[in-house]
Amino acid sequence: xxxxxxxxxxxxxxxxxxxDNGVKHIFxxxxxxxxxxxxxxxxxxxxxHILVRHEQGAGHMAEGYARSTGKVGVxxxxxxxxxxxxxxxxxxALMDSIPLVCISGQVPTPLIGSDAFQECDTVGITRPCxxxxxxxxxxxxxxxxxxxxxxxxxxxxxGPVVVDIPKDIQFAxxxxxxxxxxxxxxxxxxxxxxxxxxIEEAVELMKTARRPIIYSGGGVINSGPQASHFxxxxxxxxxxxxxxxxxxxxxxxxxxxxxxxxxGMHGTYEANMAMHDCDVMVCIGARFDDRITGRLNAFxxxxxxxxxxxxxxxxxxxxxxxxxxxxxxxxxxxxMVRLWRAATKTVDRARLNDWWTGIxxxxxxxxxxxxxxxDVIMPQYAIQRLYELTKDRDTYITTxxxxxxxxxxxxxxxxxxxxxxxxxxxxxxxxxxxxAVGVQVAHPESLVIDIAGDxxxxxxxxxxxxxxxxxxxxxxxxxxxxxxxxxxxxxxxxHGNRLSHSYTEAMPDFVKLAEAYGGVGIRCExxxxxxEAIRQMIDTPQPVIFDCRVxxxxxxxxxxxxxxAHNEMLLPDEATDEAVANAIDAKGRQLV
Amino acid sequence: xxxxxxxxxxxxxxxxxxxxxxxxxLSVLVDNEPGVLARVIGLFSGRxxxxxxxxxxxxxxxxxxxxITIVTRGTPHVLEQIKHQLERLVPVHRVVDLTVRAANLGxxxxxxxxxxxxxxxxxxxxxxxxxxxxxAFRASVIDANIEHFVFEITGKPSKIEQFIxxxxxxxxxxxxxxxxxxxxxxxxxx
Numbered sequence: 001x002x003x004x005x006x007x008x009x010x011x012x013x014x015x016x017x018x019x020d021n022g023v024k025h026i027f028x029x030x031x032x033x034x035x036x037x038x039x040x041x042x043x044x045x046x047x048x049h050i051l052v053r054h055e056q057g058a059g060h061m062a063e064g065y066a067r068s069t070g071k072v073g074v075x076x077x078x079x080x081x082x083x084x085x086x087x088x089x090x091x092x093a094l095m096d097s098i099p100l101v102c103i104s105g106q107v108p109t110p111l112i113g114s115d116a117f118q119e120c121d122t123v124g125i126t127r128p129c130x131x132x133x134x135x136x137x138x139x140x141x142x143x144x145x146x147x148x149x150x151x152x153x154x155x156x157x158x159g160p161v162v163v164d165i166p167k168d169i170q171f172a173x174x175x176x177x178x179x180x181x182x183x184x185x186x187x188x189x190x191x192x193x194x195x196x197x198x199i200e201e202a203v204e205l206m207k208t209a210r211r212p213i214i215y216s217g218g219g220v221i222n223s224g225p226q227a228s229h230f231x232x233x234x235x236x237x238x239x240x241x242x243x244x245x246x247x248x249x250x251x252x253x254x255x256x257x258x259x260x261x262x263x264g265m266h267g268t269y270e271a272n273m274a275m276h277d278c279d280v281m282v283c284i285g286a287r288f289d290d291r292i293t294g295r296l297n298a299f300x301x302x303x304x305x306x307x308x309x310x311x312x313x314x315x316x317x318x319x320x321x322x323x324x325x326x327x328x329x330x331x332x333x334x335x336m337v338r339l340w341r342a343a344t345k346t347v348d349r350a351r352l353n354d355w356w357t358g359i360x361x362x363x364x365x366x367x368x369x370x371x372x373x374x375d376v377i378m379p380q381y382a383i384q385r386l387y388e389l390t391k392d393r394d395t396y397i398t399t400x401x402x403x404x405x406x407x408x409x410x411x412x413x414x415x416x417x418x419x420x421x422x423x424x425x426x427x428x429x430x431x432x433x434x435x436a437v438g439v440q441v442a443h444p445e446s447l448v449i450d451i452a453g454d455x456x457x458x459x460x461x462x463x464x465x466x467x468x469x470x471x472x473x474x475x476x477x478x479x480x481x482x483x484x485x486x487x488x489x490x491x492x493x494x495h496g497n498r499l500s501h502s503y504t505e506a507m508p509d510f511v512k513l514a515e516a517y518g519g520v521g522i523r524c525e526x527x528x529x530x531x532e533a534i535r536q537m538i539d540t541p542q543p544v545i546f547d548c549r550v551x552x553x554x555x556x557x558x559x560x561x562x563x564x565a566h567n568e569m570l571l572p573d574e575a576t577d578e579a580v581a582n583a584i585d586a587k588g589r590q591l592v
Numbered sequence: 593x594x595x596x597x598x599x600x601x602x603x604x605x606x607x608x609x610x611x612x613x614x615x616x617x618l619s620v621l622v623d624n625e626p627g628v629l630a631r632v633i634g635l636f637s638g639r640x641x642x643x644x645x646x647x648x649x650x651x652x653x654x655x656x657x658x659x660i661t662i663v664t665r666g667t668p669h670v671l672e673q674i675k676h677q678l679e680r681l682v683p684v685h686r687v688v689d690l691t692v693r694a695a696n697l698g699x700x701x702x703x704x705x706x707x708x709x710x711x712x713x714x715x716x717x718x719x720x721x722x723x724x725x726x727x728a729f730r731a732s733v734i735d736a737n738i739e740h741f742v743f744e745i746t747g748k749p750s751k752i753e754q755f756i757x758x759x760x761x762x763x764x765x766x767x768x769x770x771x772x773x774x775x776x777x778x779x780x781x782x
Contacts, residue, residue, distance in 0.1 A: 123627060128638050152682060187623055238735040296607045313676035316678040562604065
């Protein structure tokens with residue numbers, strides 16, 4: 001290639017670099033500092049741009065897109081407010097390890113630092129909420145930086161990156177460097193292959209375990225379909241019970257016989273009891289989050305712990321482990337499965353019989369039970385019916401944050417990875433609907449449902465306009481109880497049931513709201529009419545807001561109250577008003 | 593109003609720290625690119641780690657590598673986290689805990705040196721005394737007139753602390769310190 005062929009403007013370089021990195025869709029919002037890039041978008045057809053209504057929506061759409069495809073999500077925002085509005089999804093993606101490339105416009109280089117119109121210190125503001133970020137100062141660096149951005153976003157522990165491009169750089173002409181010509185940074189070389197000695201040590205320990213458990217997390221999903229495949233194989237070969245974090249649901253099928261359900265604060269009794277009583281814990285791509293461990297000094301006190309993770313800083317961060325294995329989940333599990341197969345003859349499977357008998361007793365406790373009602377729709381029932389009526393379809397589920405999210409995790413059965421998009425680490429209300437729009441862009445023929453709460457959905461409801469514009473038939477299934485349910489539940493538990501500002505006195509008419517945006521609204525108030533209403537929602541080829549009126553004061557159980565250990569759960573049948581009020585003793589309340 | 597009715601509870605679990613804090617010196621080799629120092633110190637402030645001393649300068653000009661020396665204080669568990677968190681930053685090449693390395697090599701601690709400029713009033717009896725003490729500490733005079741001295745002193749931080757303390761009653765005006773530069777004894781690099 002001659003030198004002149006590779007000469008392009010910065011804006012052209014951006015589009016070329018996106019194409020060369022396999023980008024098909026970007027989510028964005030125009031503004032002064034990105035107009036040259038938008039002008040290039042206008043003049044090409046390979047990349048489809050989805051116009052959002054708020055930059056936060058663009059970020060969550062890119063997250064949903066990334067999480068459901070395993071590809072990098074791309075967002076494009078302008079300088080100043082465009083960039084600051086992107087901060088929430090960037091931090092969300094950082095905490096949930098979602099590969100995201102955010103391209104932001106910046107005021108022209110000579111104006112940086114002059115408090116110019118729509119200027120902000122984007123790299124400064126986004127430094128702690130990205131895996132890495134760049135301010136491009138020379139158009140000849142632009143292509144290299146974008147290629148590096150894609151590599152860093154998706155390799156190692158995935159995460160968000162920001163490339164901030166001043167407007168003069170977008171206009172300037174420079175040389176385009178293709179991805180193959182960009183050397184990898186020597187300082188960033190994530191390790192994927194696990195230490196074989198450690199893996200052997202882990203297998204030896206697992207062979208002798210009498211009360212083992214596998215605790216898997218979002219890292220299995222991030223590692224790709226192969227990781228889920230090997231995880232399933234490992235469970236099958238070892239006969240170990242398996243539980244998973246919120247982020248890891250679907251890596252092992254909910255219908256699998258070794259499945260204990262989700263663990264943690266709102267996890268099942270059997271999962272948490274097994275975690276507490278196990279003698280060997282195999283943590284795969286999870287990070288011992290505080291919602292998982294409960295009181296740390298009472299967390300699984302008698303177990304040897306194996307931890308597989310690609311991020312060295314996740315190891316020994318919250319919980320000391322005995323055998324750390326640094327590497328990519330899929331690669332490590334492949335080795336582990338191979339070593340286990342070679343050792344199969346020496347493994348006595350009957351040694352687990354007592355353990356499984358114990359687990360069966362915990363299961364019999366039916367920790368997810370709730371009191372059904374013929375008069376009002378119980379939120380758990382609503383999720384169960386939604387699951388039953390959609391499980392045979394090609395379905396993707398996203399959620400907002402709160403009680404509905406936990407009920408969705410508890411009652412919706414996920415059989416495959418990448419089918420469940422939720423904001424786990426940051427807990428971002430307003431995540432679910434834009435994420436669903438992003439999923440629908442990637443999977444136009446699939447059924448995409450955002451399970452929402454009446455409070456969360458109002459945080460990014462404006463994207464209805466986007467869904468209607470692009471004909472994306474996303475379904476919003478609102479469990480409407482008029483409260484910020486999880487806030488109300490905590491106020492009941494911790495603050496003497498003083499419901500300070502957790503009741504929404506003025507609620508929009510969601511049916512009319514859907515119609516105002518050009519979508520379809522459905523309301524259902526009776527359990528007897530629910531199935532028909534859900535079928536109607538599924539059959540509607542437009543975006544739908546489903547206002548499902550549910551019992552107002554239902555609590556989400558089981559629950560590990562603060563200051564308690566895994567074996568001190570609050571179960572639904574024990575959760576009388578008095579028990580709830582006293583669930584957290586004075587000592588627990590004093591925790592800051 | 594009703595706060596006294598019930599103490600507030602929490603959605604978080606806090607465990608008491610039982611380990612004792614230690615002071616360690618870290619060497620961090622980084623690409624000398626814009627913002628790299630902000631990334632390092634932002635990580636410390638963002639995660640609540642301590643910085644007791646920080647020095648940074650480009651040490652390999654051709655490779656554009658800078659060496660940052662950080663003295664930090666934390667429990668062994670926190671110190672391990674600091675190392676891993678630093679390694680996670682993209683422009684960071686290597687992180688070495690010099691204090692741990694020194695212990696492994698059988699040394700008490702790494703070589704740590706600091707430079708200070710110390711300005712002192714110097715007239716009358718104090719003038720002679722200041723000069724005599726400076727000589728004992730091997731501090732050199734780099735500026736003086738009949739009313740003041742500026743001393744340059746290098747050495748272990750404890751020596752510099754001591755020198756400053758002694759100069760105080762003699763009319764200390766101001767002090768500027770570089771922070772600690774450190775490396776381990778022996779033939780190996782970091």
